[in-house]
Amino acid sequence: MTERPDSPHRPAGLSRRRLFGLLGAGTAGALAAGTAGGAIGRATAPDLATAAGATDAVPFVGAHQAGIVTPAQDRLHFVAFDVITDDRAELVGMLKAWTAAARRMTAGRDAGPVGAVAGSPYAPPDDTGEALGLAPSGLTLTVGFGPTLFTTADGADRFGLASRRPKPLAELPSFPGDAIEPAISGGDLCIQACANDPQVAVHAVRNLVRLGAGVVSVRWSQLGFGRTSSTSTGQATPRNLFGFKDGTNNLKAESDSALDRFVWVADGDPGGDWLAGGSYLVTRRIRMLIESWDTASLDEQERTIGRTKGTGAPRGQHGEFDPVDFTKQVDGEFAVPETSHVFLANPTNAGTAILRRGYSFVDGSDGLGRLDAGLFFIAYQRDPATGFVQVQRNLRADAMNEYIRHTSSAVFACPPGIRGADDWWGRALFSR
Ligand code: HEM
Numbered sequence: 041m042t043e044r045p046d047s048p049h050r051p052a053g054l055s056r057r058r059l060f061g062l063l064g065a066g067t068a069g070a071l072a073a074g075t076a077g078g079a080i081g082r083a084t085a086p087d088l089a090t091a092a093g094a095t096d097a098v099p100f101v102g103a104h105q106a107g108i109v110t111p112a113q114d115r116l117h118f119v120a121f122d123v124i125t126d127d128r129a130e131l132v133g134m135l136k137a138w139t140a141a142a143r144r145m146t147a148g149r150d151a152g153p154v155g156a157v158a159g160s161p162y163a164p165p166d167d168t169g170e171a172l173g174l175a176p177s178g179l180t181l182t183v184g185f186g187p188t189l190f191t192t193a194d195g196a197d198r199f200g201l202a203s204r205r206p207k208p209l210a211e212l213p214s215f216p217g218d219a220i221e222p223a224i225s226g227g228d229l230c231i232q233a234c235a236n237d238p239q240v241a242v243h244a245v246r247n248l249v250r251l252g253a254g255v256v257s258v259r260w261s262q263l264g265f266g267r268t269s270s271t272s273t274g275q276a277t278p279r280n281l282f283g284f285k286d287g288t289n290n291l292k293a294e295s296d297s298a299l300d301r302f303v304w305v306a307d308g309d310p311g312g313d314w315l316a317g318g319s320y321l322v323t324r325r326i327r328m329l330i331e332s333w334d335t336a337s338l339d340e341q342e343r344t345i346g347r348t349k350g351t352g353a354p355r356g357q358h359g360e361f362d363p364v365d366f367t368k369q370v371d372g373e374f375a376v377p378e379t380s381h382v383f384l385a386n387p388t389n390a391g392t393a394i395l396r397r398g399y400s401f402v403d404g405s406d407g408l409g410r411l412d413a414g415l416f417f418i419a420y421q422r423d424p425a426t427g428f429v430q431v432q433r434n435l436r437a438d439a440m441n442e443y444i445r446h447t448s449s450a451v452f453a454c455p456p457g458i459r460g461a462d463d464w465w466g467r468a469l470f471s472r
Protein backbone atom coordinates (compact mmCIF):
# COMPACT_ATOMS: atom_id res chain seq x y z
CA MET A 41 0.00 0.00 0.00
CA THR A 42 1.51 3.35 -1.03
CA GLU A 43 1.49 6.58 0.96
CA ARG A 44 1.11 9.79 -1.00
CA PRO A 45 3.18 12.92 -0.42
CA ASP A 46 1.89 15.08 2.36
CA SER A 47 -1.22 17.11 1.72
CA PRO A 48 -0.89 20.92 2.03
CA HIS A 49 -3.74 20.72 4.54
CA ARG A 50 -1.87 18.92 7.26
CA PRO A 51 1.41 19.59 8.99
CA ALA A 52 4.46 18.81 6.83
CA GLY A 53 6.00 15.45 7.47
CA LEU A 54 2.83 13.75 8.63
CA SER A 55 1.26 11.05 6.52
CA ARG A 56 -2.49 10.75 6.65
CA ARG A 57 -2.17 7.49 8.53
CA ARG A 58 0.12 9.05 11.14
CA LEU A 59 -1.99 12.17 11.56
CA PHE A 60 -5.08 10.08 12.06
CA GLY A 61 -3.18 8.05 14.63
CA LEU A 62 -2.02 11.12 16.52
CA LEU A 63 -5.41 12.74 16.61
CA GLY A 64 -6.99 9.42 17.43
CA ALA A 65 -5.30 9.60 20.79
CA GLY A 66 -6.36 13.15 21.52
CA THR A 67 -8.62 15.38 19.48
CA ALA A 68 -10.29 12.64 17.53
CA GLY A 69 -10.94 10.72 20.72
CA ALA A 70 -12.89 13.63 22.14
CA LEU A 71 -14.46 14.24 18.76
CA ALA A 72 -15.60 10.66 18.51
CA ALA A 73 -18.07 11.35 21.26
CA GLY A 74 -19.58 14.04 19.07
CA THR A 75 -19.79 12.15 15.85
CA ALA A 76 -22.46 9.86 14.65
CA GLY A 77 -21.90 6.24 15.43
CA GLY A 78 -19.60 7.22 18.28
CA ALA A 79 -22.21 9.32 20.03
CA ILE A 80 -22.50 8.51 23.68
CA GLY A 81 -23.74 10.22 26.79
CA ARG A 82 -27.11 11.48 27.87
CA ALA A 83 -29.68 13.96 26.74
CA THR A 84 -30.15 16.30 29.66
CA ALA A 85 -33.49 18.05 29.91
CA PRO A 86 -34.07 20.92 29.81
CA ASP A 87 -30.69 21.60 28.15
CA LEU A 88 -31.71 19.32 25.33
CA ALA A 89 -35.10 20.66 24.36
CA THR A 90 -36.82 17.87 22.47
CA ALA A 91 -40.20 17.65 20.88
CA ALA A 92 -41.81 14.27 21.44
CA GLY A 93 -43.55 14.47 18.08
CA ALA A 94 -43.46 16.67 15.02
CA THR A 95 -46.50 18.66 16.10
CA ASP A 96 -45.62 19.02 19.81
CA ALA A 97 -44.21 22.07 21.59
CA VAL A 98 -40.48 22.36 22.36
CA PRO A 99 -39.76 23.87 25.82
CA PHE A 100 -38.80 27.56 25.54
CA VAL A 101 -37.02 27.69 28.93
CA GLY A 102 -33.65 25.97 29.52
CA ALA A 103 -29.93 26.44 30.08
CA HIS A 104 -29.39 26.79 26.30
CA GLN A 105 -31.67 28.34 23.71
CA ALA A 106 -33.87 25.87 21.88
CA GLY A 107 -33.15 25.59 18.16
CA ILE A 108 -29.46 24.73 18.50
CA VAL A 109 -29.26 21.09 19.57
CA THR A 110 -33.03 20.59 19.31
CA PRO A 111 -33.56 17.82 16.73
CA ALA A 112 -33.59 19.83 13.51
CA GLN A 113 -37.13 20.55 12.34
CA ASP A 114 -38.15 20.41 8.72
CA ARG A 115 -38.60 24.12 7.91
CA LEU A 116 -36.81 27.38 8.47
CA HIS A 117 -37.58 31.07 8.34
CA PHE A 118 -34.45 33.03 9.18
CA VAL A 119 -34.52 36.82 9.48
CA ALA A 120 -31.79 39.41 10.12
CA PHE A 121 -32.63 42.91 11.33
CA ASP A 122 -31.10 46.38 11.38
CA VAL A 123 -31.87 48.31 14.57
CA ILE A 124 -33.29 51.67 13.44
CA THR A 125 -33.69 53.38 16.82
CA ASP A 126 -30.89 55.03 18.83
CA ASP A 127 -32.85 54.61 22.05
CA ARG A 128 -31.54 51.76 24.21
CA ALA A 129 -34.77 51.67 26.26
CA GLU A 130 -36.82 51.14 23.11
CA LEU A 131 -34.55 48.28 22.09
CA VAL A 132 -34.83 46.67 25.53
CA GLY A 133 -38.61 47.13 25.43
CA MET A 134 -38.78 45.33 22.11
CA LEU A 135 -36.58 42.44 23.32
CA LYS A 136 -38.92 42.00 26.28
CA ALA A 137 -41.97 42.06 23.99
CA TRP A 138 -40.28 39.58 21.63
CA THR A 139 -39.52 37.22 24.50
CA ALA A 140 -43.12 37.29 25.75
CA ALA A 141 -44.45 36.63 22.24
CA ALA A 142 -41.88 33.88 21.60
CA ARG A 143 -42.81 32.21 24.88
CA ARG A 144 -46.43 32.15 23.78
CA MET A 145 -45.95 31.17 20.15
CA THR A 146 -43.55 28.29 20.88
CA ALA A 147 -46.27 26.91 23.18
CA GLY A 148 -48.70 27.03 20.27
CA ARG A 149 -50.54 30.12 21.45
CA ASP A 150 -51.23 33.48 19.80
CA ALA A 151 -48.45 36.09 19.83
CA GLY A 152 -50.39 38.39 22.19
CA PRO A 153 -52.60 37.69 25.23
CA VAL A 154 -55.85 38.68 23.49
CA GLY A 155 -55.26 36.82 20.27
CA ALA A 156 -56.20 37.07 16.63
CA VAL A 157 -59.99 37.23 16.92
CA ALA A 158 -61.02 38.05 20.52
CA GLY A 159 -60.03 41.71 20.64
CA SER A 160 -61.72 45.00 19.87
CA PRO A 161 -63.12 45.20 16.34
CA TYR A 162 -61.69 48.74 16.19
CA ALA A 163 -58.03 47.84 16.83
CA PRO A 164 -55.53 45.69 14.98
CA PRO A 165 -55.43 42.20 16.57
CA ASP A 166 -52.34 41.30 18.66
CA ASP A 167 -51.86 38.19 16.52
CA THR A 168 -52.07 38.01 12.75
CA GLY A 169 -54.15 34.81 12.73
CA GLU A 170 -52.60 32.54 10.11
CA ALA A 171 -51.53 29.99 12.74
CA LEU A 172 -55.03 29.66 14.24
CA GLY A 173 -55.83 25.97 14.53
CA LEU A 174 -52.25 24.90 13.83
CA ALA A 175 -50.25 22.80 16.31
CA PRO A 176 -47.05 24.15 17.96
CA SER A 177 -45.20 22.08 15.32
CA GLY A 178 -41.92 22.00 17.24
CA LEU A 179 -41.46 25.76 16.79
CA THR A 180 -38.19 27.09 18.16
CA LEU A 181 -37.15 30.76 18.09
CA THR A 182 -33.47 31.46 18.57
CA VAL A 183 -32.16 35.01 18.92
CA GLY A 184 -28.68 36.28 18.06
CA PHE A 185 -26.79 39.60 18.34
CA GLY A 186 -24.54 40.71 15.47
CA PRO A 187 -21.20 42.58 15.83
CA THR A 188 -22.82 45.81 14.57
CA LEU A 189 -25.21 45.87 17.52
CA PHE A 190 -22.17 46.56 19.72
CA THR A 191 -20.10 48.80 17.46
CA THR A 192 -21.17 50.16 14.09
CA ALA A 193 -18.89 49.83 11.05
CA ASP A 194 -17.63 53.40 11.70
CA GLY A 195 -16.87 52.60 15.34
CA ALA A 196 -19.89 54.18 17.07
CA ASP A 197 -20.99 52.68 20.40
CA ARG A 198 -24.68 53.38 19.87
CA PHE A 199 -26.17 51.45 22.81
CA GLY A 200 -23.30 51.52 25.33
CA LEU A 201 -22.50 47.89 24.54
CA ALA A 202 -19.07 48.28 22.88
CA SER A 203 -17.14 47.14 25.95
CA ARG A 204 -19.31 44.04 26.20
CA ARG A 205 -18.63 42.77 22.69
CA PRO A 206 -16.69 39.52 23.03
CA LYS A 207 -13.63 39.44 20.77
CA PRO A 208 -14.77 36.32 18.87
CA LEU A 209 -17.85 38.27 17.71
CA ALA A 210 -16.03 39.83 14.75
CA GLU A 211 -16.97 40.14 11.10
CA LEU A 212 -15.97 37.01 9.21
CA PRO A 213 -12.95 37.27 6.88
CA SER A 214 -13.39 36.85 3.14
CA PHE A 215 -12.57 33.53 1.58
CA PRO A 216 -11.36 32.71 -1.95
CA GLY A 217 -14.31 32.37 -4.33
CA ASP A 218 -16.73 34.33 -2.13
CA ALA A 219 -19.49 36.15 -4.02
CA ILE A 220 -21.01 37.80 -0.96
CA GLU A 221 -23.88 40.26 -1.51
CA PRO A 222 -23.87 42.87 1.30
CA ALA A 223 -27.63 43.47 1.04
CA ILE A 224 -28.33 39.89 2.16
CA SER A 225 -25.50 39.69 4.70
CA GLY A 226 -24.84 40.80 8.27
CA GLY A 227 -27.42 42.25 10.62
CA ASP A 228 -27.65 43.71 14.15
CA LEU A 229 -30.04 41.02 15.35
CA CYS A 230 -31.36 37.74 14.01
CA ILE A 231 -34.14 35.30 14.66
CA GLN A 232 -33.91 31.69 13.54
CA ALA A 233 -37.42 30.21 13.42
CA CYS A 234 -37.58 26.44 12.87
CA ALA A 235 -40.76 24.37 12.81
CA ASN A 236 -42.23 21.30 11.22
CA ASP A 237 -44.96 23.41 9.59
CA PRO A 238 -43.73 26.27 7.37
CA GLN A 239 -46.76 28.42 8.20
CA VAL A 240 -45.95 28.21 11.91
CA ALA A 241 -42.38 29.45 11.31
CA VAL A 242 -43.51 32.25 8.99
CA HIS A 243 -46.26 33.28 11.42
CA ALA A 244 -43.73 33.58 14.24
CA VAL A 245 -41.32 35.73 12.24
CA ARG A 246 -44.12 37.91 10.90
CA ASN A 247 -45.41 38.63 14.40
CA LEU A 248 -41.94 39.43 15.76
CA VAL A 249 -41.39 41.79 12.81
CA ARG A 250 -44.74 43.43 13.58
CA LEU A 251 -43.81 43.86 17.26
CA GLY A 252 -40.47 45.38 16.25
CA ALA A 253 -41.97 48.15 14.07
CA GLY A 254 -40.11 51.44 14.61
CA VAL A 255 -37.27 49.70 16.47
CA VAL A 256 -35.96 47.26 13.86
CA SER A 257 -36.37 46.79 10.13
CA VAL A 258 -35.90 43.56 8.24
CA ARG A 259 -32.49 43.55 6.53
CA TRP A 260 -32.82 40.17 4.81
CA SER A 261 -34.56 36.88 5.34
CA GLN A 262 -34.36 33.33 4.05
CA LEU A 263 -36.87 30.50 3.85
CA GLY A 264 -35.58 26.94 4.01
CA PHE A 265 -37.15 23.56 3.49
CA GLY A 266 -35.80 20.05 4.05
CA ARG A 267 -33.26 20.12 6.84
CA THR A 268 -29.78 19.22 5.61
CA SER A 269 -28.51 17.94 8.93
CA SER A 270 -29.48 15.70 11.74
CA THR A 271 -28.65 17.07 15.17
CA SER A 272 -29.73 14.03 17.15
CA THR A 273 -28.83 10.35 16.90
CA GLY A 274 -32.57 9.64 16.86
CA GLN A 275 -33.03 11.32 13.48
CA ALA A 276 -32.59 9.75 10.05
CA THR A 277 -30.01 11.57 7.91
CA PRO A 278 -31.71 13.73 5.27
CA ARG A 279 -30.40 14.47 1.76
CA ASN A 280 -29.29 17.81 0.35
CA LEU A 281 -29.95 19.12 -3.17
CA PHE A 282 -26.87 17.29 -4.50
CA GLY A 283 -28.75 14.12 -3.55
CA PHE A 284 -26.27 13.11 -0.82
CA LYS A 285 -26.98 12.28 2.79
CA ASP A 286 -25.99 15.32 4.84
CA GLY A 287 -25.43 15.41 8.57
CA THR A 288 -24.01 11.91 9.02
CA ASN A 289 -20.90 13.04 10.85
CA ASN A 290 -22.43 16.08 12.53
CA LEU A 291 -22.09 16.86 16.23
CA LYS A 292 -25.18 15.44 17.89
CA ALA A 293 -27.29 16.58 20.83
CA GLU A 294 -26.47 13.46 22.81
CA SER A 295 -22.72 14.10 22.94
CA ASP A 296 -22.45 16.43 25.93
CA SER A 297 -18.66 16.52 26.13
CA ALA A 298 -18.19 17.43 22.46
CA LEU A 299 -20.88 20.11 22.72
CA ASP A 300 -19.16 21.60 25.77
CA ARG A 301 -15.90 21.61 23.90
CA PHE A 302 -17.04 22.86 20.50
CA VAL A 303 -20.47 24.52 20.76
CA TRP A 304 -21.24 26.16 24.10
CA VAL A 305 -19.46 29.30 25.32
CA ALA A 306 -18.03 28.62 28.80
CA ASP A 307 -17.80 30.87 31.88
CA GLY A 308 -14.14 31.74 31.38
CA ASP A 309 -14.47 32.46 27.64
CA PRO A 310 -14.59 36.06 26.31
CA GLY A 311 -18.03 37.49 27.03
CA GLY A 312 -18.71 34.61 29.40
CA ASP A 313 -20.32 37.03 31.89
CA TRP A 314 -23.37 37.28 29.62
CA LEU A 315 -22.78 34.67 26.91
CA ALA A 316 -21.88 31.52 28.89
CA GLY A 317 -24.24 28.75 27.82
CA GLY A 318 -24.75 30.51 24.50
CA SER A 319 -23.09 29.91 21.15
CA TYR A 320 -21.93 31.70 18.00
CA LEU A 321 -24.05 31.30 14.89
CA VAL A 322 -22.60 31.55 11.38
CA THR A 323 -24.92 31.62 8.38
CA ARG A 324 -23.87 31.31 4.74
CA ARG A 325 -26.29 31.24 1.84
CA ILE A 326 -24.57 28.85 -0.55
CA ARG A 327 -25.88 28.72 -4.10
CA MET A 328 -25.49 25.22 -5.52
CA LEU A 329 -24.83 25.14 -9.26
CA ILE A 330 -27.06 22.17 -9.60
CA GLU A 331 -27.27 22.19 -13.41
CA SER A 332 -23.49 21.58 -13.63
CA TRP A 333 -23.63 19.07 -10.79
CA ASP A 334 -26.31 17.14 -12.66
CA THR A 335 -23.97 16.70 -15.63
CA ALA A 336 -21.20 15.21 -13.43
CA SER A 337 -20.88 11.41 -13.43
CA LEU A 338 -21.85 9.47 -10.32
CA ASP A 339 -18.20 8.61 -9.78
CA GLU A 340 -17.18 12.30 -9.99
CA GLN A 341 -19.97 13.24 -7.56
CA GLU A 342 -18.89 10.57 -5.06
CA ARG A 343 -15.21 11.54 -5.33
CA THR A 344 -16.19 15.16 -4.75
CA ILE A 345 -18.04 14.39 -1.54
CA GLY A 346 -15.88 11.42 -0.44
CA ARG A 347 -18.95 9.33 0.33
CA THR A 348 -21.21 7.08 -1.73
CA LYS A 349 -24.50 8.54 -2.88
CA GLY A 350 -26.69 5.56 -2.02
CA THR A 351 -25.84 4.57 1.53
CA GLY A 352 -23.80 7.63 2.50
CA ALA A 353 -20.90 5.37 3.56
CA PRO A 354 -17.36 6.75 3.17
CA ARG A 355 -16.01 5.65 -0.25
CA GLY A 356 -14.55 2.17 0.03
CA GLN A 357 -16.51 1.39 3.18
CA HIS A 358 -19.94 -0.10 3.85
CA GLY A 359 -22.00 1.57 6.55
CA GLU A 360 -23.17 5.19 6.68
CA PHE A 361 -21.81 5.62 10.19
CA ASP A 362 -18.52 3.78 9.68
CA PRO A 363 -15.77 6.11 10.97
CA VAL A 364 -14.05 7.56 7.87
CA ASP A 365 -10.91 5.51 7.16
CA PHE A 366 -8.53 7.80 5.28
CA THR A 367 -6.04 4.98 4.70
CA LYS A 368 -8.54 2.84 2.79
CA GLN A 369 -7.51 2.22 -0.80
CA VAL A 370 -9.50 1.01 -3.78
CA ASP A 371 -7.65 -0.09 -6.94
CA GLY A 372 -4.41 1.37 -5.54
CA GLU A 373 -5.94 4.82 -4.88
CA PHE A 374 -7.11 6.37 -1.67
CA ALA A 375 -10.87 5.87 -1.54
CA VAL A 376 -11.52 9.26 0.07
CA PRO A 377 -9.63 11.73 -2.16
CA GLU A 378 -7.62 14.51 -0.51
CA THR A 379 -9.67 17.09 -2.39
CA SER A 380 -12.99 15.62 -1.28
CA HIS A 381 -15.30 17.62 0.96
CA VAL A 382 -15.30 14.99 3.67
CA PHE A 383 -11.51 14.62 3.70
CA LEU A 384 -11.02 18.36 4.23
CA ALA A 385 -13.96 18.98 6.58
CA ASN A 386 -13.49 15.95 8.82
CA PRO A 387 -12.23 16.87 12.30
CA THR A 388 -9.12 14.75 11.74
CA ASN A 389 -7.93 17.14 9.04
CA ALA A 390 -9.79 20.35 9.93
CA GLY A 391 -8.69 20.00 13.57
CA THR A 392 -12.06 21.15 14.90
CA ALA A 393 -15.79 20.44 14.85
CA ILE A 394 -18.96 22.51 14.35
CA LEU A 395 -22.66 21.81 14.79
CA ARG A 396 -24.33 22.08 11.38
CA ARG A 397 -28.04 22.88 11.13
CA GLY A 398 -28.67 24.02 7.56
CA TYR A 399 -31.65 23.91 5.19
CA SER A 400 -32.15 23.59 1.46
CA PHE A 401 -33.65 26.52 -0.44
CA VAL A 402 -35.03 27.15 -3.92
CA ASP A 403 -35.66 30.87 -4.45
CA GLY A 404 -37.17 30.55 -7.90
CA SER A 405 -34.89 30.84 -10.92
CA ASP A 406 -32.20 33.29 -11.95
CA GLY A 407 -33.59 34.54 -15.27
CA LEU A 408 -31.08 32.43 -17.17
CA GLY A 409 -33.04 29.22 -16.86
CA ARG A 410 -31.19 27.99 -13.80
CA LEU A 411 -32.69 27.30 -10.40
CA ASP A 412 -31.59 29.75 -7.73
CA ALA A 413 -31.14 26.90 -5.30
CA GLY A 414 -28.73 25.80 -2.61
CA LEU A 415 -27.98 25.27 1.01
CA PHE A 416 -28.61 27.87 3.68
CA PHE A 417 -25.69 26.77 5.84
CA ILE A 418 -26.05 27.30 9.58
CA ALA A 419 -23.31 26.39 12.03
CA TYR A 420 -23.07 26.79 15.80
CA GLN A 421 -19.71 26.91 17.56
CA ARG A 422 -17.94 28.09 20.68
CA ASP A 423 -15.73 30.50 18.71
CA PRO A 424 -16.13 31.31 14.98
CA ALA A 425 -12.34 31.57 14.51
CA THR A 426 -11.76 27.99 15.63
CA GLY A 427 -15.07 26.81 14.23
CA PHE A 428 -16.46 27.84 10.84
CA VAL A 429 -13.47 29.98 9.80
CA GLN A 430 -11.00 27.19 10.47
CA VAL A 431 -13.05 24.59 8.56
CA GLN A 432 -13.82 26.97 5.68
CA ARG A 433 -10.11 27.82 5.29
CA ASN A 434 -9.35 24.10 5.12
CA LEU A 435 -11.95 23.77 2.36
CA ARG A 436 -10.04 26.03 -0.05
CA ALA A 437 -8.97 23.01 -2.13
CA ASP A 438 -12.41 21.37 -1.87
CA ALA A 439 -13.44 19.81 -5.21
CA MET A 440 -16.99 20.87 -4.33
CA ASN A 441 -16.04 24.56 -4.77
CA GLU A 442 -16.56 24.14 -8.50
CA TYR A 443 -20.25 23.54 -7.84
CA ILE A 444 -21.05 26.16 -5.17
CA ARG A 445 -20.96 29.96 -4.55
CA HIS A 446 -21.29 31.60 -1.12
CA THR A 447 -23.62 34.58 -1.64
CA SER A 448 -24.44 35.72 1.91
CA SER A 449 -22.60 35.69 5.21
CA ALA A 450 -23.43 36.61 8.79
CA VAL A 451 -22.29 35.96 12.35
CA PHE A 452 -24.21 36.38 15.61
CA ALA A 453 -23.73 35.68 19.30
CA CYS A 454 -26.68 33.73 20.66
CA PRO A 455 -27.16 34.25 24.41
CA PRO A 456 -27.93 31.34 26.75
CA GLY A 457 -31.45 30.05 27.30
CA ILE A 458 -34.31 31.78 29.07
CA ARG A 459 -34.13 30.91 32.78
CA GLY A 460 -37.61 31.55 34.11
CA ALA A 461 -40.83 33.52 33.90
CA ASP A 462 -39.18 36.98 34.27
CA ASP A 463 -36.19 36.41 32.04
CA TRP A 464 -35.93 38.00 28.59
CA TRP A 465 -33.67 37.79 25.55
CA GLY A 466 -30.52 39.82 26.29
CA ARG A 467 -31.20 40.50 29.99
CA ALA A 468 -27.63 39.70 31.08
CA LEU A 469 -26.16 41.75 28.22
CA PHE A 470 -28.26 44.84 28.88
CA SER A 471 -28.18 44.57 32.68
CA ARG A 472 -25.24 46.98 33.06
C1 HEM B 1 -23.54 23.61 -0.45
C2 HEM B 1 -22.54 23.41 0.39
C3 HEM B 1 -22.31 22.12 1.10
C4 HEM B 1 -22.75 20.87 0.82
C5 HEM B 1 -23.65 20.42 -0.32
C6 HEM B 1 -22.21 19.98 1.84
C7 HEM B 1 -22.45 18.62 1.89
C8 HEM B 1 -21.87 17.76 2.80
C9 HEM B 1 -22.02 16.33 2.80
C10 HEM B 1 -22.83 15.53 1.79
C11 HEM B 1 -21.31 15.83 3.84
C12 HEM B 1 -21.13 14.35 4.22
C13 HEM B 1 -22.12 13.87 5.23
C14 HEM B 1 -21.93 14.38 6.63
O1 HEM B 1 -21.07 13.92 7.37
O2 HEM B 1 -22.66 15.29 7.01
C15 HEM B 1 -20.73 16.96 4.52
C16 HEM B 1 -19.95 16.89 5.65
C17 HEM B 1 -19.42 17.98 6.29
N1 HEM B 1 -19.48 19.29 5.90
FE1 HEM B 1 -20.41 19.98 4.27
N2 HEM B 1 -21.45 20.72 2.71
C18 HEM B 1 -21.48 22.03 2.30
C19 HEM B 1 -20.85 23.09 2.88
C20 HEM B 1 -20.11 23.02 4.03
C21 HEM B 1 -19.44 24.13 4.66
C22 HEM B 1 -19.45 25.57 4.17
C23 HEM B 1 -18.81 23.64 5.77
C24 HEM B 1 -18.01 24.38 6.82
C25 HEM B 1 -17.22 25.40 6.56
C26 HEM B 1 -19.08 22.23 5.83
C27 HEM B 1 -18.65 21.39 6.82
C28 HEM B 1 -18.84 20.03 6.84
C29 HEM B 1 -18.34 19.18 7.89
C30 HEM B 1 -17.59 19.63 9.15
C31 HEM B 1 -18.69 17.88 7.54
C32 HEM B 1 -18.38 16.60 8.33
C33 HEM B 1 -17.16 15.96 7.76
C34 HEM B 1 -16.80 14.72 8.54
O3 HEM B 1 -16.67 14.80 9.76
O4 HEM B 1 -16.63 13.66 7.93
N3 HEM B 1 -19.85 21.89 4.76
N4 HEM B 1 -21.08 18.12 3.87
